[in-house]
Ligand code: SF4
């Protein structure tokens with residue numbers, strides 16, 4: 153069985169362009185939506201994303217909606233604990249495909265890491 157994990161040198165989910173996420177209002181509170189929009193840079197990437205290292209520069213303090221954890225996903229998407237793994241893998245697949253492509257090195261590395 154595939155087990156979700158975040159891989160280094162990816163960051164696909166830090167591309168926050170709201171035009172590509174039309175349902176933001178459905179799972180973010182008004183405050184969170186404001187915070188989310190304030191983080192979107194001109195290029196559509198999160199202003200906290202370091203493109204050189206491909207890492208989050210505020211990782212320890214990143215917002216709730218950036219955290220893949222049971223309580224957050226339950227709250228935002230109505231996902232139960234036992235569904236989180238598959239749901240998170242799907243989310244990463246969608247993000248990685250849209251940013252880097254479905255045959256990208258990032259996709260290959262992700263699938264290898266999670267055992268997909
Ligand atoms: S898309 Fe998935 S693997 Fe890539 S940085 Fe985001 S959580 Fe990690």
Ligand code: SF4
Nearest residue numbers: 166198200201208218
């Ligand atoms: S705050 Fe960090 S984890 Fe969240 S989108 Fe920005 S760079 Fe990515």
